Amino acid sequence: MSDATENEGRVGDGTRAVRAGLPEPAKNEPTLPGPVFAAHFHLPGEVSGPYAYGRDDNPTWTLLERAVSELEAPGREDTETLVFASGMAAISAVLFSQLRAGDAVVLPSDGYQVLPMVGAQLEAYGVEVRTAPTGGDAQLEVLDGARLLWIESPSNPGLDVCDIRRLAEAAHARGALVAVDNTLATPLGQRPLELGADFSVASGTKQLTGHGDVLLGYVTGRDAEAMAAVRRWRKIVGAISGPMEAWLAHRSIATLQLRVDRQNATALAVAEALRQRPEVSGLRYPGLSDDPSHKVAAQQMRRYGSVVSFTLPTRTRAERFLAALRLVEDATSFGGVRSTAERRRRWGGDAVPEGFIRMSVGAEDPEDLVADVLRALDESAE
Numbered sequence: 618m619s620d621a622t623e624n625e626g627r628v629g630d631g632t633r634a635v636r637a638g639l640p641e642p643a644k645n646e647p648t649l650p651g652p653v654f655a656a657h658f659h660l661p662g663e664v665s666g667p668y669a670y671g672r673d674d675n676p677t678w679t680l681l682e683r684a685v686s687e688l689e690a691p692g693r694e695d696t697e698t699l700v701f702a703s704g705m706a707a708i709s710a711v712l713f714s715q716l717r718a719g720d721a722v723v724l725p726s727d728g729y730q731v732l733p734m735v736g737a738q739l740e741a742y743g744v745e746v747r748t749a750p751t752g753g754d755a756q757l758e759v760l761d762g763a764r765l766l767w768i769e770s771p772s773n774p775g776l777d778v779c780d781i782r783r784l785a786e787a788a789h790a791r792g793a794l795v796a797v798d799n800t801l802a803t804p805l806g807q808r809p810l811e812l813g814a815d816f817s818v819a820s821g822t823k824q825l826t827g828h829g830d831v832l833l834g835y836v837t838g839r840d841a842e843a844m845a846a847v848r849r850w851r852k853i854v855g856a857i858s859g860p861m862e863a864w865l866a867h868r869s870i871a872t873l874q875l876r877v878d879r880q881n882a883t884a885l886a887v888a889e890a891l892r893q894r895p896e897v898s899g900l901r902y903p904g905l906s907d908d909p910s911h912k913v914a915a916q917q918m919r920r921y922g923s924v925v926s927f928t929l930p931t932r933t934r935a936e937r938f939l940a941a942l943r944l945v946e947d948a949t950s951f952g953g954v955r956s957t958a959e960r961r962r963r964w965g966g967d968a969v970p971e972g973f974i975r976m977s978v979g980a981e982d983p984e985d986l987v988a989d990v991l992r993a994l995d996e997s998a999e
Contacts, residue, residue: 634871640680650677656670657671678860685835685870698837711816714849717744720765724736725748727968751778752779763788767796776924780913781809785812797812797818799817800819815838817838818834821835826865827876887986888925901925903922939958945957954980960972961973
């Protein structure tokens with residue numbers, strides 16, 4: 618590794634986020650070029666060069682993909698990132714490009730609610746689907762003979778954490794690939810490739826872009842052959858990001874460290890306030906010192922995320938609480954600068970109590986947000 622690469626790997630997260638993926642400075646050119654809107658490019662003679670057709674590549678994607686790689690694996694040259702139209706497009710690209718009929722895959726039983734739909738489709742294609750909870754590294758028990766292990770840590774919405782390095786080592790010893798959904802943590806919270814994973818996959822819709830205005834996903838991998846299969850899947854399916862979305866995502870990454878640090882600190886403050894309330898049960902936030910996942914999380918995470926989950930006694934109480942909030946929007950998704958919360962059971966796909974709340978903490982002043990949550994709890998008790 619060169620001295621320049623070593624120094625690049627040592628810079629702080631804020632410096633890296635602000636400068637990630639920028640082109641070399643050129644006189645009279647913008648520091649971050651605008652989105653390139655092109656379905657096709659000039660291509661006389663034989664096909665050569667990086668850009669030929671808009672479904673295959675785009676200069677705006679290239680800069681964003683370079684930026685994400687610098688965040689997911691700073692200082693390394695052997696990684697590649699591919700951006701997609703959504704997080705589910707990225708997840709599907711890994712699963713369907715790496716698995717064949719007769720293979721087995723291990724999925725978390727407590728992961729994102731669309732995973733069971735993906736599992737059913739895989740089974741229809743002749744793939745054996747095994748599931749186990751995230752907590753307690755339970756996926757270890759069903760690894761034998763699997764082709765791919767899919768990890769979601771922290772899990773969504775329950776916020777359980779598993780030992781990624783331990784699971785990756787066990788999977789590799791059995792000949793399995795490892796993919797980690799890094800959406801909740803972001804690359805500033807944990808770096809799955811450094812923990813042994815083959816793929817780090819995320820929905821950039823969430824905290825990576827952070828403004829609730831972009832649908833985006835990405836896959837970062839360190840194995841050239843495996844990533845070539847992911848790229849081929851993207852070409853076949855055409856699940857590509859628009860240039861405007863890619864440009865907005867790259868622009869937003871510049872403030873990622875500022876947003877993540879603010880939101881993480883406030884999430885901890887909200888969790889500590891909720892811990893004092895007798896009507897709140899099942900409180901989870903990996904940053905709490907007494908959270909069941911804190912010990913493992915502290916070993917592999919540098920930041921604990923912006924999502925807090927907890928349960929109120931009944932569906933009615935949860936709905937009154939959500940209606941009483943003034944600074945928190947009743948909406949799905951998470952990671953945005955504006956706080957959101959929802960009664961997660963309303964979607965029907967998560968095995969959680971009727972009063973289960975997933976709250977995404979935004980960038981509001983911590984004191985204001987805590988006060989709003991406590992006031993809404995008081996009012997909803999009436």
